[in-house]
Amino acid sequence: MIVAYDSRTVRTAEAPLLASGAPLMERAAFALAGIVAREVRSQVGRVPGSRVVVVVGPGNNAGDALFAGARLARAGVQVTAVLTSERTHEEGFAAFRAAGGRWMSLVASLSAPDEPAREHGVSVATAVGTVMEADVVLDGLLGLGSSGALRGVTRDLVGALVRARARSEHRSPLVVAVDVPSGIGVDDGSVPGAVLPADVTVTFGAVKAGLLLPPAARLAGRVESIDIGLSLHTADVDGQDRPAVRRLTAQDLVHQRLLAPPGADAHKYTRGVVGVVAGTEQFPGAAVLTVSGAIRTGTGMVRYLGARDVTAAVLAARPEAVPAGGRVQAWALGPGISTAPPATDDATRAQQGRIRHTLAHATGELSSDVVGDKVPAVVDAGALALLPRACPPWVVITPHAGELAQLLRARGEDVERPDVEAEPLRWAQRARELTGATVLLKGEVTLVVGPGCVYSQADGPAWLATAGAGDVLTGVLASLLAAHSSAAVKEPALPARLAAAASLIHGLAAHRANPGGPISALDVADALPGTIAQILRDHASDRRTR
Ligand SMILES: NC(=O)C1=CN([C@@H]2O[C@H](COP(=O)(O)OP(=O)(O)OC[C@H]3O[C@@H](n4cnc5c(N)ncnc54)[C@H](OP(=O)(O)O)[C@@H]3O)[C@@H](O)[C@H]2O)[C@@H](O)CC1
Ligand SMILES: [K+]
Structure with missing residues (x-):
């Protein structure tokens, strides 16, 4: 680190x-x-x-x-x-x-x-x-x-x-x-x-x-x-000498067990089950990319919830996905869903309804007896406008500068995108204060602000600034949160560490997808398994010798 x-x-x-x-x-x-x-x-x-x-x-x-x-x-x-x-x-x-x-x-x-x-x-x-x-x-x-x-x-x-x-x-x-x-x-x-x-x-x-x-x-x-x-x-x-900013390295992913190979007795719930509410008929690709990001990071199972045609597109690309609800250990919410409620079409309204309902349970806003109801959630794109007023730190919001400005304006701040770009730390911290959520602010350097901690990750090539890359990141992060679901709800700073880890893995996968050249979002998702294998190979032995 x-x-x-x-x-x-x-x-x-x-x-x-x-x-x-x-x-x-x-x-x-x-x-x-x-x-x-x-x-x-x-x-x-x-x-x-x-x-x-x-x-x-x-x-x-x-x-x-x-x-x-x-x-x-x-x-x-x-x-x-x-x-x-x-x-x-x-x-x-x-x-x-x-x-x-x-x-x-x-x-x-x-x-x-x-x-x-x-x-x-x-x-x-x-x-x-x-x-x-x-x-x-x-x-x-x-x-x-x-x-x-x-x-x-x-x-x-x-x-x-x-x-x-x-x-x-x-x-x-x-x-x-x-x-x-x-x-x-x-x-x-x-x-x-x-x-x-x-x-x-x-x-x-x-x-x-x-x-x-x-x-x-x-x-x-x-x-x-x-x-x-x-x-x-x-x-x-x-304490006085607490670091102001941290940056994770690939070694930390292994040494801090943020990434770990499954044990011999692993099953899908020990590896983590991700629920995805993403995509509409207008933007079906976002659903495919989010689901691919989660599956390719090694999640135990992905449940996809969406309209029939979008579900068909997801299953055509990722037959492993399960098109049904059930037990979920972390949610990926919002990619490919319009950011401007109220929605004008039924399909978007249905997705927004699912997101509201999911967030109410995941944050504990609705008291519920269902075991495992409080689970981490990644809130991206269209889900940002549906964020409850107060969130726990296991809700991770993943805006870019423009989306963060919009979210802050909705909470009474006078701020535009250029202000966020000029002082990203200040505004990410403000968003954390106002929402209670962990904030991952996407950019050339990605900032993560959690309770008492700030991470800064600069791992991806400039080629990563491409449509859909953020959807893949949402899937990667949901996969890590699902694998550490109960710990992420108990330890307030863990979601931030996992968000920094997701940004790092995503950046390394982008380098691997096509070193020095153009990449598409799906290339990044497809490079994830090889990237993770490489990280585990490179650092497993130095962990054993520590
Ligand atoms: N102590 C040690 O032994 C060690 C120190 N170390 C080294 O010392 C460095 C810190 O040194 P430092 O404290 O003297 O400050 P430093 O930045 O050189 O000058 C500050 C002066 O600049 C001025 N000024 C301020 N803003 C300005 C502006 N916008 N535009 C124009 N001028 C401006 C202002 O002067 P004023 O304008 O008030 O006259 C202020 O007094 C540290 O970074 C490291 O390199 C290391 O070697 C380790 C051991
Ligand atoms: K200098």
Whole structure:
């Protein structure tokens, strides 16, 4: 599992070490210089004689970059620092100059106003020209201390660099962000203004939440986390150093038994029975995809409920499906059903009626003596408008940004799709507060918000943004919830973990369906069995040796 922390937690963990004189910045700069040297070597084949520019701001983030720059200069790299502020990290700057680093400043005076240096007050255009000739640029403008959009000359420089890189047809330097890409919301992953997109982010002590959260996550490139000696816990317990964001890996699916091969005494109810209410004559494919997603994830049995023609389509594609009600351990509700009640046709009205009835039982809203009535449910597409006012966490809603905005508006929030896209964490958390449900917000990076936990999964290729892919995900998630049905009702955070697991499996299946090329939703469903077999093969042995 990858875990990420907010800035307050990281600073709290740093404080005692700094007080005892632990050389945190030296450790950070040492590791940073090593990674930059490796990147330079892979870019230009050698380290001495290569060109690196460090762009630096006023604080300790600049200190990391300048000390790393000093190390690189001593290794024979031509290093130039571009200063953007009247003050910078003094010791770092002194070490950098002592190592032979060159520098220029965008401000007219740098702590010594009378010093006649031609490097003072250079134009943004001059700085951009220098950066664009480099092999690697280090973004050491701002780190944990950043607040809001970049301001002043820092904003001008970053804006000009973004434009120069977009214009440059041939080469532009590889960007290594120091701790975080400067200007992102370190804690919430927001992107309030211009940010220089990084190819690599070298982050110190712990991954910062904003590096995993959309939309900033896509500006971080590959994230390399450097251990500088902070001790932070990853456990699921309340406390100051609880992770702000988690990301599951394939290994977690096996180690946490989210995926497990059936035991010798397994039968369909131990493997889980999924009930699907999806599809109408207008959108029969959604029913096929949802049912396929559940069956191909290894569920014990799928019951399908819908109109006769849609049932025929489901059975033609998946003869294993059972076209009748009965005991169900998790529901998949809503794909292929119109999102705008009241429905104008009988078939949609019938499906909506089934969904209302199912949700009333599954959530425990209708008191019932029937054992196993309270069961997890995935609420997608057309079922979102039918969500009860208050839900337990074993109801998992799976909207995309537009659907989430619609659901929030129906609950009195003034929010549109672009607002959700700009601050997905904020709005997913708001939806959880307002509904009580676990929220899986689909996107390039999928967010899952459950009670006291946030997961961020970025596993699928961009090709996965295709019609029907969400229907398959609904089936995958219902299958996992059915396999853990009673635990998911008892443990409030388990549905969120299973939702993150479903997103991960779905993303990996998309890669497997056609590596590097176009995929259809049914291809993703068909790739699920092989993907799951691969995950179990790859990680079963390391589980045994733990
Ligand atoms: N402590 C240690 O030993 C270790 C620290 N480490 C490193 O230190 C980094 C944190 O350093 P930090 O706290 O000095 O903050 P940092 O982000 O460099 O500068 C903040 C200053 O920027 C300014 N500013 C803020 N927002 C702005 C904006 N939007 N636009 C423009 N300017 C803005 C604001 O200055 P002001 O504008 O108020 O003058 C503020 O004071 C951390 O990320 C890691 O890299 C690691 O090496 C581990 C060991
Ligand atoms: K930075």
